[in-house]
Amino acid sequence: MIQDLVIALVLIGYAVGVLLSFGTVLTWVERKQAAIMSDRIGANRAYIRIPFTQVKLVWLGLFHGIADGLKMMLKEDFKPKTHDALGYMLAPWIVFTPVLLVFAVIPFGGTLDPGKLVPLLADWFGQRTYPLQIARLDAGLLVVFAFSGLTIIGAMLAGWSSNNKFSLLGAIRAGSQMISYEVVMGLTVLGLILIYGTIDLGSMVRQQSGVVLGFLPAWGIVYQPFAAILFLTAAIAENKRIPFDLPEAESELICGYYTEYSAMKMGLFMFAEFIEIAIIGALFTTLFLGGYNPPFLTDAGFALPGGSTIALPHALVVLLQLAVFLLKVLVVCSFQILIRWSLPRFRYDQLLTFAWKILFPLALANLAATVVWIWIMERA
Amino acid sequence: MKPYPRPKYWNEPTMGWWERAYIFEVTRGLFITGRIFTRNMWRWMTGRKGALTTYYPEETRADYAPLNRGKHILVQRIDGTPQCIACNLCATVCPAKVIEIEAAFNPANPEHPKYPARFEIDYSRCVFCGLCVEACPEDAIRMLKEVPNLPALDRDHMWLGKDELLTWHPQNDGAKR
Numbered sequence: 359m360i361q362d363l364v365i366a367l368v369l370i371g372y373a374v375g376v377l378l379s380f381g382t383v384l385t386w387v388e389r390k391q392a393a394i395m396s397d398r399i400g401a402n403r404a405y406i407r408i409p410f411t412q413v414k415l416v417w418l419g420l421f422h423g424i425a426d427g428l429k430m431m432l433k434e435d436f437k438p439k440t441h442d443a444l445g446y447m448l449a450p451w452i453v454f455t456p457v458l459l460v461f462a463v464i465p466f467g468g469t470l471d472p473g474k475l476v477p478l479l480a481d482w483f484g485q486r487t488y489p490l491q492i493a494r495l496d497a498g499l500l501v502v503f504a505f506s507g508l509t510i511i512g513a514m515l516a517g518w519s520s521n522n523k524f525s526l527l528g529a530i531r532a533g534s535q536m537i538s539y540e541v542v543m544g545l546t547v548l549g550l551i552l553i554y555g556t557i558d559l560g561s562m563v564r565q566q567s568g569v570v571l572g573f574l575p576a577w578g579i580v581y582q583p584f585a586a587i588l589f590l591t592a593a594i595a596e597n598k599r600i601p602f603d604l605p606e607a608e609s610e611l612i613c614g615y616y617t618e619y620s621a622m623k624m625g626l627f628m629f630a631e632f633i634e635i636a637i638i639g640a641l642f643t644t645l646f647l648g649g650y651n652p653p654f655l656t657d658a659g660f661a662l663p664g665g666s667t668i669a670l671p672h673a674l675v676v677l678l679q680l681a682v683f684l685l686k687v688l689v690v691c692s693f694q695i696l697i698r699w700s701l702p703r704f705r706y707d708q709l710l711t712f713a714w715k716i717l718f719p720l721a722l723a724n725l726a727a728t729v730v731w732i733w734i735m736e737r738a
Numbered sequence: 739m740k741p742y743p744r745p746k747y748w749n750e751p752t753m754g755w756w757e758r759a760y761i762f763e764v765t766r767g768l769f770i771t772g773r774i775f776t777r778n779m780w781r782w783m784t785g786r787k788g789a790l791t792t793y794y795p796e797e798t799r800a801d802y803a804p805l806n807r808g809k810h811i812l813v814q815r816i817d818g819t820p821q822c823i824a825c826n827l828c829a830t831v832c833p834a835k836v837i838e839i840e841a842a843f844n845p846a847n848p849e850h851p852k853y854p855a856r857f858e859i860d861y862s863r864c865v866f867c868g869l870c871v872e873a874c875p876e877d878a879i880r881m882l883k884e885v886p887n888l889p890a891l892d893r894d895h896m897w898l899g900k901d902e903l904l905t906w907h908p909q910n911d912g913a914k915r
Contacts, residue, residue, distance in 0.1 A: 396774075397778060701767065
């Protein structure tokens with residue numbers, strides 16, 4: 359029992375650490391990638407000076423994230439006179455916490471056998487094995503949607519409690535946009551649920567480790583390429599980033615629903631946004647890109663398409679799976695940043711038209727096609 | 739309620755089905771930006787420079803236009819004294835009031851008895867309009883195409899004095915004898 363607790367704490371520590379460092383590193387990645395895309399050099403001024411020397415460590419501007427965080431913490435926490443104290447205080451946390459909670463059900467590695475990994479603890483752990491996942495829930499995907507739905511409440515609350523017309527407009531926009539795209543997101547995933555026959559994310563990933571058509575890895579994107587595009591679009595809209603950044607809309611609403619927030623409260627909104635990029639990356643990886651497994655790898659080792667297998671030691675498999683998961687997430691994050699710095703923004707009516715008149719019917723069509731396909735396959 | 743009628747603009751874009759479908763053109767745009775990203779990234783990784791911008795104080799552009807109004811210099815006579823006669827015309831015409839001149843009297847030189855003991859320019863306020871150059875009756879102040887070495891941690895370090903302004907020693911110039 360105590361062993362389970364230790365493992366759970368280790369996993370939670372790992373997940374929270376990964377998410378927070380992703381949030382920090384992504385601010386740097388975003389700056390640098392945007393700069394390189396547009397022929398610039400990018401942020402490279404913040405440095406750490408080694409004490410008592412003149413040696414300044416710049417490290418390609420990696421410390422700008424730390425400088426930002428420090429700035430946010432030290433700034434004056436300015437509040438408008440007429441804000442609603444309780445809602446104003448709660449809103450950033452209601453936005454921030456569910457984003458972290460979503461990660462609880464996402465498997466970031468295969469099965470862990472601590473006894474095999476550390477021979478010293480073999481007696482203590484015995485035959486226990488643990489999936490590298492904080493909460494092994496049957497309702498994994500539903501939990502993801504439930505928690506990501508909570509973010510809407512935070513955004514609405516922030517806008518309402520600020521007692522500012524810009525904030526309120528931003529909040530209303532955020533509400534309608536996020537609810538619309540939530541619907542699309544749910545519909546795109548339904549096709550996958552039909553194919554895998556489960557909503558347990560761990561089991562979904564295990565089903566994706568196989569091979570389809572002899573050589574292709576059986577990833578969700580191979581079965582449902584169309585749903586993958588729709589899902590990514592809806593997810594980016596859900597995150598309210600640039601092509602869909604109407605709730606913030608700098609040029610129209612100053613800063614949207616968090617206009618009246620300053621210092622670390624505003625920092626929490628920003629941080630939540632960056633962590634949500636990582637969460638979207640993790641979700642997309644889990645649902646469509648085969649999760650933590652590189653092509654042809656299973657928990658035992660590589661099973662190449664030719665029928666040959668390469669057995670790998672347990673420690674190597676675990677490390678490989680953890681690393682591959684992070685790599686895939688980083689690639690998807692990078693792609694989201696590419697989208698954010700390439701596409702022009704939507705107008706507000708275009709945004710909702712895009713959700714209800716284009717993405718929604720397409721998602722329905724995709725679902726119908728999947729149903730028909732599965733029906734034919736079962737008959738055949 | 740009827741929706742607000744959107745105005746028709748004279749340059750309303752005409753789009754075919756290809757553009758209307760959105761996804762194709764968006765993909766093309768992503769390919770363009772992605773290509774530039776990989777190209778520049780490859781340049782950085784192979785030790786070259788993958789940016790068009792300049793890493794300013796450490797690196798200055800070589801291609802300033804020949805007529806660029808950069809930093810000021812004081813023209814010198816053959817003997818190295820400034821050609822300036824401290825008439826204060828530049829300081830008077832200066833819209834940002836950045837030039838400070840302290841005139842002094844030199845009885846040893848009857849041709850040019852008046853000279854600037856102090857000639858200072860505050861670059862934190864200079865607007866680089868070049869009016870001082872226009873106003874000078876003696877062709878004593880000019881502007882080089884190179885920019886002054888401005889970046890400093892506070893404004894007091896953005897003043898250039900006579901020492902810095904008198905560093906221009908061209909090989910041949912029609913400076914007055």
